[in-house]
Amino acid sequence: MNRNAGRDISQDTTGNADGAAGRGVSRIADDGAVGRGVSRIADDGAVGRGVSRIADRAAGRDVSRIVIENCAVATVDTHDTEYPSGHVVVAGDRIESVGAGRAPRGLAGVVRRIDGTGHLVTPGLVNTHHHFYQWLTRGLAQDSNLFDWLVALYPTWARIDEPMVHAAARGSLAMMVRGGVTTAMDHHYVFPRGSGDLLGAEIRAARELGARFTAARGSMDLGVSDGGLPPDFAVESTEEALAATEEAIDTHHDPGFGAMLQIAVAPCSPFSVSTELLREAAALARRKGVRLHTHGSETVEEEKFCQERFGMGPTDYFASTGWLGEDVWMAHCVHMSDTDVQAFARTGTGVAHCPSSNARLAAGIARVPDLLAAGVPVGLGVDGTASNESGELHTELRNALLVNRLGVHREKALTVRQALRLGTHGGARVLGRQDQIGSLEPGKLADLVLWKLDGLGHSSIADPVAALVLGAPAPVTLSLVGGVPVVESGRLLRVDEDEIAREARAEARRLARIAAGG
DSSP states (O other): OOTTTTSBOSSOOOOOTTSHHHHHHHHHHTSSHHHHHHHHHHTTOSSHHHHHHHHHHHTTSOOOEEEEEEEEEEOOOTTOOEEEEEEEEEETTEEEEEEESSOOTTOTTEEEEEEOTTEEEEEOEEBOOOOGGGGGGTTOSTTOOHHHHHHHHHHHHTTOOHHHHHHHHHHHHHHHHHTTEEEEEEEEOOOOTTOOOHHHHHHHHHHHHTOEEEEEEEEOOOOGGGTOSSOGGGOOOHHHHHHHHHHHHHHHOOOSTTOSEEEEEEEOOTTTSOHHHHHHHHHHHHHHTOOEEEEESOOHHHHHHHHHHHSSOHHHHHHHTTOOSTTEEEEEOOSOOHHHHHHHHHHTOEEEEOHHHHHHTTOOOOOHHHHHHHTOOEEEOOOOTTSOTTOOSHHHHHHHHHHHHTSTTGGGSOOHHHHHHIIIIIHHHHTTOTTTSSSOOTTSBOOEEEEEOSSTTTTTOSSHHHHHHHSSOOOEEEEEETTEEEEETTEESSSOHHHHHHHHHHHHHHHHHHHTTO
16 A cells, blocks of 8 residues: 555655555446446546536636545446546635546646545535434433433423533534534524523534534424423424524525525424424525425324324325425435325425434334435434434444345345435435535535545455445545545544533533533
8 A cells, every 4th residue: 555645745646546445446337337427427538528617717716726636436426426546626615626547737726635545535424414412411311212202301401501502513513524524414493591592502613613514493382281292491482483593594594605504494393393383484494595494204103193183194294384395304204105205206305314313212214215216305314412322424324224224125225325325415415505515526515525445444345435334434534625624634623522522521411410400
């Protein structure tokens, strides 16, 4: 192995273009759709006409470039194009070129040239469902189903405040970003009175770590006295929830290409939200031009709740309140009939698949192969770390594949490349940003990850995508968000991990004392 692999190099190096990773992709590229995709792009030259046009537009501008070469490349584009040994050139905040072999010579403004021998470069991972605040309540209610788990934890969650949420968000984000997430999403729906600016605390944390962020302003207005699941002291009024959500959009939402912060409208669930809030929230989101998010069809208990309260299942209920559409995505969607799947496909409603959380709470196995076959947009979600204590998204690639193979489709359920697509382009599509992120293509934002695959955990796996998905969690040599490094050699660059850990532990203990009445 080239001793410079994964390191900055000041001059061109030949490197070893046919390492373990490269040989695996060569075999894949020689046969089937992946190979044909490579031919279609590679026939147009290493850079290609589209890249040339971008380079021409960049001419005359003072732009800094980062060159990554001699690595396996999985673009996750429409054709799943892969290169056994290729390059990516980043110009400013955009991807300028992707292709086979080494990068074009003579590029101006190259500030870093990285030898990626023994590595795989992919789009950055995109998380589509989370609850950051739960970082402070991990490991509790270990043997409960969803409803029992919620009843056990709601009283504690209702005591959170701004410093707690900031610490929890930093912990949640740090774990994801360190593991290859470049776009994070959080669904925060617990807003105790007098607790401070909880959404703002999350936004500050994302900015500190350098992650692209979708903040879904959640809400609950259906307390236990009105037939809901959460305690009354943990909910807002309908009017308060709508006003606060609109204020969050007006204050924080950036609709532009390359936005680092976007807001979604996100009432919590059918068992914690009134029908009025669901309908008015959908109207608000569409008036403001933002996306909608909620939990749906997670458990059999939810199905029973909807049948008893509304006389219909969750999907029909959501349809009746305006909650199906291309601007909507729902978490979990485990218990869905063929009719439900067809409704999601017909309307373009997306799904955040959370396999580890679904297993932790014994919710069941989502019908991901059927959803994908029907054309439903599907991404991956960590979910809150009170039901997925690892807090990592890259492990969800593996778990999505393994859990779905336990279902009726067995070994045909998902491939390793489908799993990678779920965690990248699929997530981007669910968040409505597939034209900006989720694949390595010229003109898209430079959100990418360079994974080290020549170490003990992966060196004997010839196929680099299989190594990433099926192997142990791969070390991140470099992660870029908009061309800006946020992780190098497995360490976060913008924050102190040890400080985050200490702060989170202190706030978790403070929350436990308050919840216990101390």
